[in-house]
Amino acid sequence: KEREIRSDKSLNPPRLKPLCPWPRLWPFLRNALGARHPIGAIDMARVVQESARMQPMKRLPRLIHRSWSQRCLLIIDYDTRLVPFLGDMKRLCLQLARIRGQNGLDLVYLEHGPFGPIPRSGDDHQALYAFKLPEPGTPILILSDLGLLGHTERVKNDWLRFGRQLLKSGYAPVVLNPAPRRKWTNAAAKIF
Secondary structure (H helix, E strand, O other), X not given: OOOOOOOOOOOOOOOOOOOOOHHHHHHHHHHHOEEEEEEEEEOHHHHHHHHHOOOOOOOOOEEEEEEEOOOEEEEEEOOHHHHHHHHHXXXXXXXXXXXXXXXXXXXXXXXXOXXXXXXXXXXXXXXXXXOOOOOOOOOEEEEOOOOOOOOOHHHHHXXXXXXXXXXXXXXXXXXXXXXXXXXXXXXXXXXX
C-alpha cells in the first residue's frame, strides 16, 4: 500500500551559514579593495626609527590612512558549477555595497567563463559585451573557483590565461575561492 508524502509548508528551510563569517571577511575585503592614502601628518615613529639607523631621508614619511579605493571591480563567476555558493556571493555583494557604498563599485557577472560574453546590467540577456579592463590601479576581486571545482581543463586554463593577462596589464587580481586548498594548483596560486 502506497503512502503519500507531503511537506509541511509552514516550516522554513534551515538558515544557511555563510562560508566565512563577516567579521573575518570584511577586513580581507577592505585590504583587497582598499587604498592607502598619505595624510598630511608626519609619521614620527618612522622618522625616529630611520634616524636611529642613521638612514638619510629624502622625504619625511607621512602617516597612512587606509580607506576604500575610489573605484574597484568585483568579478562574480556565475557558472552553474557554483550554484551552491551563489547565496554567499550575493550576500557578500550586498554587504560590501552597504559598508563601502555602491559609488565606484563595479560588478561584472561571468556566466560563460572569463572570455565569454557578459550580459549588460538589467534583465536583457540579449545585450552582451566583452570584458574590458578597468582603469589602471583599480583593485580587482574575483569570486570564483577558477575552474578548480569543474571537470574540464579548458575552464581552468581560461582562468589562468585571464589571470596572466591581468598581471601583464599591471593588475594584482585577488580571488575568494570556495575550492578546498587541496584543489589549488601552483599555477593558480602564483597568479591569484
